[in-house]
Amino acid sequence: MEKMEQKPADDQIYSTPGVHVTAAQVEEKLTRLMQSPGGLQKIAQQMLSPLKRDLLYEGRIRQLFQTYKLALGEEAVFDADVDVPAAAISVEGLPRQLEVLADRIRVETSPIAVRPAIRWNESNFRKYDILNRTQERAKASIMFQEDTKGFNLIDFASGLTNQSPEAGLAGTSAATNNPTVLTDTGKLSMEVLVEGIVTLRSKLLVASKIYLNPLRTKDLMLFNTTTAGTGGAGIFAPNFQDQAMKAGKVGSIWGCDVLESIVVPSANVYVLAPADYLGVLAVRTDVSVETLKDVNQMADVFAIWEDIGFLIRWAKGIVKITIS
Numbered sequence: 419m420e421k422m423e424q425k426p427a428d429d430q431i432y433s434t435p436g437v438h439v440t441a442a443q444v445e446e447k448l449t450r451l452m453q454s455p456g457g458l459q460k461i462a463q464q465m466l467s468p469l470k471r472d473l474l475y476e477g478r479i480r481q482l483f484q485t486y487k488l489a490l491g492e493e494a495v496f497d498a499d500v501d502v503p504a505a506a507i508s509v510e511g512l513p514r515q516l517e518v519l520a521d522r523i524r525v526e527t528s529p530i531a532v533r534p535a536i537r538w539n540e541s542n543f544r545k546y547d548i549l550n551r552t553q554e555r556a557k558a559s560i561m562f563q564e565d566t567k568g569f570n571l572i573d574f575a576s577g578l579t580n581q582s583p584e585a586g587l588a589g590t591s592a593a594t595n596n597p598t599v600l601t602d603t604g605k606l607s608m609e610v611l612v613e614g615i616v617t618l619r620s621k622l623l624v625a626s627k628i629y630l631n632p633l634r635t636k637d638l639m640l641f642n643t644t645t646a647g648t649g650g651a652g653i654f655a656p657n658f659q660d661q662a663m664k665a666g667k668v669g670s671i672w673g674c675d676v677l678e679s680i681v682v683p684s685a686n687v688y689v690l691a692p693a694d695y696l697g698v699l700a701v702r703t704d705v706s707v708e709t710l711k712d713v714n715q716m717a718d719v720f721a722i723w724e725d726i727g728f729l730i731r732w733a734k735g736i737v738k739i740t741i742s
Contacts, residue, residue, distance in 0.1 A: 462707040462720055465553045469560075469722070470705050476665045477561050478679040479568030482627060482690060483697040483728070487704065488527075494700045494727055498523040502595040503578035503733040507567050513574035516729075523731065527702040530567075531723035532559035538716050556722045560705070562681070567728050569681045571697070572629070572688060575730040576738040595621070597736040606630075606637035606687055606741060614689035614737040615672055621734050626692040628674045631684040634741075638671060685742070691735030700727040 474480060488494055498504050504516045506525040516523045534552045579596040598617050602610040615625040638654045654671045662668065666678040674689070682688070690696055703725035710719045730736075 458709040458711065458718055461549065462709045465549065465556075465720070466705065466707050466722075469553060469557050472557055473561060473564075473705065476557075478565045478629075478666055478677060478681075479728070480564070480699060481665070481667075481677060482572075482629065482693060483568065483699040484693045485699045485701060487701045494525045494527060494702070494729075495522055496525070496698055496700075496729060496731055497521060498731050499595070501581065502731075503575065503581050503597070505571060505575040505578060505730045505733060507571050507728040511567065513571045515578055523729070525698070525700055525727040525729040527700060527725045527727035529703075529723050529725050530560060530563045531721065532556050532563075533719055533721050534559075535712065535715055535717035535719045538718070552720065556720065560722065560724070564699075564726070565679055565681045568697075568699075569679065571728050571730055572690075572736060573686070573738070575733040576688070576736045578733050595732075595734045597733045597738065600737065600739045602739055602741045604741070605640075606634060606739065608641055610739055611687070611689070612672065614687075614739055615674065617737050618689060618691055618735065623691045623695055623735055625672075625674050625689050625737075627688075627690040628671070628676045629682060629688040629690055630676070630678060630686075631682045632668075632678045632680065633684045634682075634687060635668060635676065635678060638669070638676065641671070685740060687739040687741065689737040689739070691732070695732055696735045697728065697730045700729060702726065 474485075486496075498516075498518045498521055500518045500521060502518075504518055504523050505513055506516055506523070507528070508514050509526045509528045511528065516525075532555075534556050536548055536552055540548055576597045576599065579599070581594070581596050598614070600610055600614055600617075611628070618625045635656070639656060641654050654669055654676075656669045657663075657667065667675060668678055669676045701724065703723075705722065705724045707723075708721045710721065712719045
């Protein structure tokens with residue numbers, strides 16, 4: 419008796435284990451869905467799942483900050499320290515210093531959104547490819563907005579050096595709870611990078627991430643060679659796997675993960691404490707999608723949005739290295 423081929427449901431776009439789907443079948447199912455009532459929303463929901471997964475592992479700020487999902491009606495209030503500067507992104511989208519009261523701080527959330535549109539004349543062919551490209555463009559836009567806001571907050575918080583030293587710790591390296599700013603000339607040197615790492619340790623913290631522009635990674639790669647070019651200690655081994663490159667995790671050095679991001683200026687390098695001792699990404703509304711058939715644009719519009727807040731709880735976990 420012949421084994422009958424198992425077919426997926428009409429509202430299931432992607433293949434599952436044990437189910438064989440050809441490109442023609444995908445095109446046929448997408449056509450039926452786009453022409454049926456509520457079909458466009460079903461397609462959008464199928465796009466949403468991989469989008470959430472990729473944001474979690476590829477978003478740079480989500481790797482630097484804690485991600486905290488707020489319960490319904492919960493105030494975005496987090497622990498802090500009255501002796502350590504704190505900052506957040508305001509509802510206007512600009513970073514500002516927070517006043518810490520009774521070791522508590524509050525952050526406001528604001529929406530991040532993108533509206534990719536698929537024109538009807540484009541959706542008449544290669545529907546699967548077009549939807550995949552739409553999903554990728556939406557992911558890139560959401561990630562860029564998150565990373566830009568997060569970087570602006572880190573850079574702003576790195577300049578909050580107005581906190582008075584602790585009188586009880588006078589004369590020790592732990593006396594100041596301010597972030598640290600170091601300078602280097604020409605390129606990132608091993609000496610200054612190590613100074614940034616041990617500076618965090620002197621503040622009873624651990625250096626966890628080195629946050630920099632991809633162009634600045636060349637300085638780390640050159641740590642592996644001597645001036646004569648005869649080979650060195652091999653203290654930085656880049657990771658060239660495609661998955662690691664997409665997530666920006668290009669290697670590690672001296673116990674710190676190296677994280678690349680194009681939003682970081684090539685003149686700056688940041689040595690950061692672990693997420694538990696740095697900042698929070700407060701999620702009021704997780705990534706959601708709504709759809710619309712827009713006759714003005716003659717296109718199917720996917721409105722992808724989220725409501726989140728950015729917070730630096732302890733600015734002393736930031737060491738900024740400026741290269742002139």
